[in-house]
Amino acid sequence: MASLAQRKTLCVASPLTLRIVAECPVTKARACDLILPHSAVSTPVFMPVGTQGTLKGITVDQLDGLGCQICLGNTYHLGMRPGPDLIEKANGLHGFMNWKKNLLTDSGGFQMVSLVELSEVNEEGVKFKSPYDGKEILLSPEKSISIQNSLGSDIMMQLDDVVSSTVTGPRVEEAMHRSIRWLDRCIAANKNPDKQNLFAIIQGGLNADLRKACLDEMTQRNVPGFAIGGLSGGEEKDDFWRMVTLSTDHLPREKPRYLMGVGYAVDLVVCVALGCDMFDCVFPTRTARFGSALVPWGSLQVKHKQYAKDFQPIDPDCPCPTCKRHSRAYLHALFKSDTSAMHHITIHNIAYQLTLMRSVRQSIVDGRFPEFIRSFMKQMFPSPDQYPSWAVDALASVNVTLE
């Protein structure tokens, strides 16, 4: 662990400012302006995932045109190909992919545990075999930050010891404590604290005491923002929301809160109510490539036969370029002929996510977020008895009752 003196020297002003624009008087929701090195971000915000330095068939101009202010890149993938040296030569990931707005990079740890077989975690870091050349590689906190420094992202994530959210027992506690030690190593390793923000990741599994302990420790560090990690991995939703709300209860008001891996519309709206500002998920873009278009009443499977002769747009009220020009029937037919069908749905789904978050923000600013939640849920589910009980409970915990 870093000594107190060491920590003090690292207390440079971070390249991040959070202005709270409005707070919901009923729930824990807030609307903020998050000023990052490349541009301001209006929160609550959904951040699309551009794993390998590209957002699945969409050009950076298209992404910008949809109003996206921040997207993700994955350190594990980019560190493997094309590698940090090349990206550094290209003026960072911004230069390499020519994206003018903000970027957030993860630590690479999650992919290592989820994608790579034979990965092994010890105090030093995560050891794994490269799937490309079989070489043994060690991803330490220092190495992760070094790669992220090369990528030049506006927000970097600490390397954390990721344990599946369904695991219980001493391993969870070990991972939580190790994540705290690794946070200190990451802070010490950051070469660009004046240009790149390093976020801590709260761990502790589904155990409230461990979460609380982690929060106590990590909030003592001088980091510009916090992420809530280790969730969204197949745990019960009842456990999930309780861990989220516990975290936001103890996170400092003046710093951004990023809930990792969350992107379903209902989850977004509920977790905004629980006080989260930032979200990311591959779901909207991945599901698009399978022909699933997101709509206010759920989703629409464009490839299903029932849409072959349906000449309406995906969502008649959606202002995205896809809905402005193309019908469900044409997209259905195009899926059989060209990859551009996927791009059309990807554009629509990103537009859906970003529009949803803009509406959420506006309702917070206007002081009518609880009403927004109620009409959102009404639209999403055919009848109130279909509301998921966890969402009803979570919303009730922040004083919003659904009829």
Next chain:
Amino acid sequence: MAGSRIKLELSRVVQGESRLGVLKGLGRTGQHCLEVPGCLLYSHLGTVPHLTQDTLHTLKNIPAVTQVTLSSVAEHQEVLQEFKGGFKKFAGLHDTVVYCSLHDPAALCPPGYTTNKTVSVWGSGGRIELTVAKFMAIQKTIQPDWYQSMADGETWQSNTSRKRLRKSVDRTLAHLDECLTIHQNSQDLQGVEVFGVVEGGDILEERARSARETAKRPVAGFCLDGFQTGSMDQTLRTQLIKAIAKELPEDKPRLLQGVGRPDEVLACVEAGVDLFEGFFPFQVTERGCALSFSFDISLDPERAVLELNDDETCRAGEGQPNGEVTDGDQTQMTSFEINLKDKRYHDDFRPLVEGCGCYCCVNHQRAYLHHLLVTNELLAGVLLMIHNTAHYIGFFSTLREALANDKLDLLKRRQVILIATSFSVTVTPDGFESA
């Protein structure tokens, strides 16, 4: 079909054969035009492969005519019938002329399925057998601005017998007559133009007969079929096209099917072809390559030759890994492109083509394209399609300029040297190039 609305206004005919002009009166309201020699905009079901309207419209000088293939539309006939508004509206194409061809020039069509009364097309769901009645029923639902009449084009293989060739000419004429009869009695097809199809394989007399007979019918223009890359060498192709051109009226356009390689395009323009299908940039895109051939003719001839030499030395240095121009296989890389999957582009921070103004070259570098290709990212296809289409459109524009200014020879010499250079580069087994 009382007098077609399409008018070809020729401004120049060079050496009695190469034609420069404008095709006017396109589209059902006649407001579109297309400069010739020119190419059509290739599409998959009305969409330029990989592109959306946003990415397509980053391009300048997009050809006014989009080619849609009956092979891709046929399986959606029932849908279009219910839609009623025609294919253009169905596909969200507001401002383009739609030309409907029978086959997809970039897809192989297996032989052996043609009969006296039918031809077959392959869509995503397999083979669809078409009689003239069915063919015309589909055209009525598509409501294109112009279409290729049904044709027996199964004669491109080099060993096709004279008897079979004669039969293909006869059948194609019979199909045309039947198409025209139905067409003239159809309310839905009023104002729509028909292109007759010239067949006859590699036999000069059959080609001439096919052209002569087709020209007697009330068609707006001609498709020259059975000349696709790989079916015959360019000397024979030139000879046959010249013979056909002699039989065709000067004021109607000639569209050559299945030929897109720049050197072949130049030779065919010299033989009298006006229009080409724009599928070549798509094929280049699909193999992860970028068109890079130079067609600058703005320099004075002497300096241009010097510059050519420099250019070629540098190109030889880059060493095209494939070198050989294989005629038979359209999926093989040609000497007009660079293979961006090649390791040498890993850290190459130049645009695909220096000075190119396309969206890809203005915004991205070879190293990024290389990365997108090796990681199988969808954006690779998008960016390459933008660049390759822009490059190809630029080539045609220069080709017209060369025709207007007597510089066709200079443009041709660039191609010849390019091909000669690429032939001289061979790849040794360990991957090193040697001259």
